Amino acid sequence: MTPLIQLNGVTKTLKGQGAPRDILSGVDLTVHGGESVAILGRSGSGKSTLLSLIGLFDRPDGGQYLLGHRDITRLPERKAAALRSAEFGFVFQRFFLLKHLTAAQNVAMALVNGQGWLPRRKRRAKVMAALEQVGIAHLAKQRPPRMSGGEQQRVAIARALVREPRVLLADEPTGALDTETGRLVIGALHAATERGCGLILVTHDREHADRMGRVLQLDNGVLAPATERVGV
Numbered sequence: 001m002t003p004l005i006q007l008n009g010v011t012k013t014l015k016g017q018g019a020p021r022d023i024l025s026g027v028d029l030t031v032h033g034g035e036s037v038a039i040l041g042r043s044g045s046g047k048s049t050l051l052s053l054i055g056l057f058d059r060p061d062g063g064q065y066l067l068g069h070r071d072i073t074r075l076p077e078r079k080a081a082a083l084r085s086a087e088f089g090f091v092f093q094r095f096f097l098l099k100h101l102t103a104a105q106n107v108a109m110a111l112v113n114g115q116g117w118l119p120r121r122k123r124r125a126k127v128m129a130a131l132e133q134v135g136i137a138h139l140a141k142q143r144p145p146r147m148s149g150g151e152q153q154r155v156a157i158a159r160a161l162v163r164e165p166r167v168l169l170a171d172e173p174t175g176a177l178d179t180e181t182g183r184l185v186i187g188a189l190h191a192a193t194e195r196g197c198g199l200i201l202v203t204h205d206r207e208h209a210d211r212m213g214r215v216l217q218l219d220n221g222v223l224a225p226a227t228e229r230v231g232v
């Protein structure tokens, strides 16, 4: 089966003030549909940089990036933006919900912005299905200020899922949540892989990482299988 995502020897050098600094120095990563991968790494190791390359917010300096059979290593920004909204869903530590809109309206925003015109009934069905998928359909008419952090993050996940992305990218999605709420959120993300979506999760939390199919570690600019947890 063709992998969903394939990174071969991807490099990224930061050229700011001072000497250029290699952040990624030959990252290899293969992710199939329905697979979940956690990426661990110390602060500043380049996890967010890697995720922004995968999500086409940035381009590699070297190496190759394939999405299915398509080589997207050097995609111009206009094409990248179209591909990003068609194929990727994003979940961040902050929820970025609009406070004056209901949960359903927040999720529907992703359809309005990304998929052209959809008949009202179809849009509503998609929104409710996404909210149901993350277990909060009963909160469809609630506004974010009246929701817990975990509920708000699940709205954000529903917003990422409503366009049925092929790849879900989550950068520290439990960073602002307590452990128990974090577990619920990770469960909601993981459920997306049951429908064939690929999931890449960046986290500092080893317990959450261990719920993914594979746990990798970014260290010195390369990805490798994370070492076994000791003493658990």
Ligand SMILES: Nc1ncnc2c1ncn2[C@@H]1O[C@H](COP(=O)(O)OP(=O)(O)OP(=O)(O)O)[C@@H](O)[C@H]1O
Binding pocket: 014, 016, 023, 041, 042, 043, 044, 045, 046, 047, 048, 049, 050
């Ligand atoms: N735009 C930028 N300009 C200069 N340096 C940057 C820029 N973006 C990131 N960096 C640096 O690149 C390195 C990697 O950053 P990145 O945010 O990818 O790490 P991270 O592993 O996600 O860290 P954390 O776990 O703290 O979020 C860091 O040293 C950071 O300071």
